[in-house]
Amino acid sequence: MTDTLPSQASVVVIGGGIMGCSTLYHLAKMGVTDAVLLERNALTSGTTWHSAAQVRALRNSQNLTRMIQYSVDLYSQLEKETGQSVGWIQKGSLSIATNPGRLTHIRRQEALAHAYGIDARSISAGEAKERWPLMNADDVLGAVWSPDDGRVSPSDVCAALVKGAKRLGAKIFEKTGVTGILTENGRVRGVETTRGTIMCDAVALCTGLWSREVGAMAGAEVPALACEHFYLLTKPIDGIIGNTPTLSDHDNHLYMRDDSGGLLVGCFEPMGKPIAPGVLNETFEFGLLPEDWDHFEPMMMNALHRLPALETAEVKMLLNGPESFTPDGTFMLGETAETKGLFLGCGMNSVGIASGGGAGMNLAHCIVKGHTAYDLSEADAKRFAPIFNSIEHLMARAPEILGTHYDIAYPGKQLKTARDLRKLPLDSQYRDAKAHMGQVYAWERPLYFGKDKEPALRFERPDWFENVRAEVMAAHEKAAIFDASPFGKIEVKGADAEAFLRHVCAGQVGRAPGSVIYTALLNERGTFESDITAQRLTDDHYRLFVGTNAIKRDLAWLRRHSEDYNVTLEDSTETYAVLGLMGPEAARIVSECGGAALNDIAYFKHAEAKVAGIEVRAARLSYVGEAGWEITCAATDAAALYAAFTQAGAVPAGLFAQSSMRIEKGFCAMGHELDGDVNPITTGLDFATRKSGGFIGADALEAARARGEQSMMVSLILDDEMAVPLGHEPIYQDGKIVGKTSSCAFGYRVGKPIALGHTKQLLVNGSRVQVDIARKLFDATVVIGPLFDADGSRMKG
Known part of the structure; x- marks a missing residue:
């Protein structure tokens, strides 16, 4: 390791776990060869070292899945690039179902896998038993087999990433604690450490369990909290020969696989145990928390049911290692709303190793190019209401989030903790x-x-x-x-109000006071940052209406583009x-x-x-x-x-x-x-953009028009009144996947289940397609345009 701390670096990465190492590696790959990683203890000494390190590709969105697919490709390539083994074991994963709801859930996942190009297929309980002979399959209704999944060695992956980064000039400093983050006018300027100060333009905060506290050094809200996470390790047992697939018994909150000839049995119990701030301090290095057999006992009983061989197995240890969780169960990635140049890559919710390769690439991309490689708005660092950064709410919510890790994705499901935080008038x-x-x-x-009464949740008609x-x-x-x-409300006032909005909005914001304007906020790529409705109140005052969960993100976007204009921006939502x-x-x-x-x-x-x-x-x-x-x-x-x-x-x-x-x-x-992957042309909204240009993204839109891009949005009306599409279902035509649904509902005015969807090829009005709902194909008709009141005469009064 280099001994002398540099006085200057383009980017400082804080944290030497999987996210920090991956981000450093990708920064170096993207040409930021003076990037520096700081770790207050030793690399991987926080959460990374005790990760079960499973890499399951399929997630609930295309881009999260794409991100993990990138991780798989990266981990396999790292060994060739650096000579460092990453311990990749590709034995697949098996998800079993013991109730009808779970069976529908995993079959919906299987349908998604087909849309995303992942090999996953339904198998019988008998075949599942063949793949996992030690399993009690008496209550198993079915399973989904994913042969390409696997696992890695966390420390070896990080060693390979560090080796690759150092070859390109990046530097790593262990035993170097961060004591402060320097800011000026809301922008990162440097990092104070136990070994001196490094001035920098950007900080990548990859500090896992300690992210909330480190973010506060720079005035940023980072709502993440550590919870205890358990897995059991046994000594070698009969029946475990070589490596096994990962067995997911999510109805019993369990995952299982081999480990050194024995078994590893992990759980995401229904309600976890939060860890109060301060319990894990700077001395917590390669540390574990005390065994808690009383807490683990219900999960142990589930495990004995699923794997009867456990009854005579000799226990090696009950590992209790901390993991960090966010208020919604998805990690945080990207620039913070509060501090320019401060980027988050944390709150990994126990999927750090699987996500780390792709998430680190996207974070580096965000730092270098100003945006992630593809839309990851579900992981946007700016998505949480400030109230969620409260310790009281995090202590209540994080344990529930741990427990929802293996939930069935029923429509309408709501979290129970940290509720009634903001009430409508x-x-x-x-x-x-x-x-x-x-x-x-x-x-x-x-x-x-x-x-x-409380609704019963199910996949059928609700x-x-x-x-x-x-x-x-x-x-x-x-x-x-x-x-x-x-809905968020933003007051834009000042002599430059119109000029400013003409710059950031693609719509016709120059209309007279008394006008309502629908407009997109685009980025330089011509894709969506947001869509809003504006009311022009006077010549120098507009009121913008933005999405309920977009106020923090949109206000930050507008503020960062307003510096050259004589305007004020005020949040008037409440x-x-x-x-x-x-x-x-x-x-x-x-x-x-x-x-x-x-x-x-x-x-x-x-x-x-x-x-x-x-x-x-x-x-x-x-x-x-x-x-x-x-x-x-x-x-x-x-x-x-x-x-x-x-x-x-x-x-x-x-x-x-x-x-x-x-x-x-x-x-x-x-x-x-x-979202950030589509533009107004492909979504049928080009009619609401100014063809004269002069706004962010105009050049990219003009280039897209020149390429002949067209709207790929369709409406669908399903034949079967009892079908229940939910969104993200593959759309088939002539046996091939031609698109995917986005929003779905029952259309009460048209009397049928309905959907909106994106397609990969032009479909004509009236053409017939099929929608894959949990591996059952439902016939549907394509409609180009609205399904109800096509000319808009009703709503115009």
């Missing part, structure tokens, strides 16, 4: 109306109304099916209230409530409430008015395809406005009804149809 009214609430960016939002039908029909035949209050009053009786209701003037507002225009004696700003637009307004008022006035509307006959409607109606209308949504 109408929270009590919604609960009085028997709202079933869901958490979005810490807000409690109504999913549907009229709940009489418990709330008729509740949602009633809400959709109310909006379609009478009037319904959709609460858009938690100042205002927004009620969408939609349906054919909406006009009567506002008139009865003294707001007849709202009926004079043209489509995509807004105006101030008085309704029920309350000052409001009403915008004529519709996200659900029925005529009405999105009405903004002071949050303190929401209860009176809601009371007036409901007394006049309107009823509340939830997110599930809104989603169904959105999909019927073919409206795209961020995180579903729109």
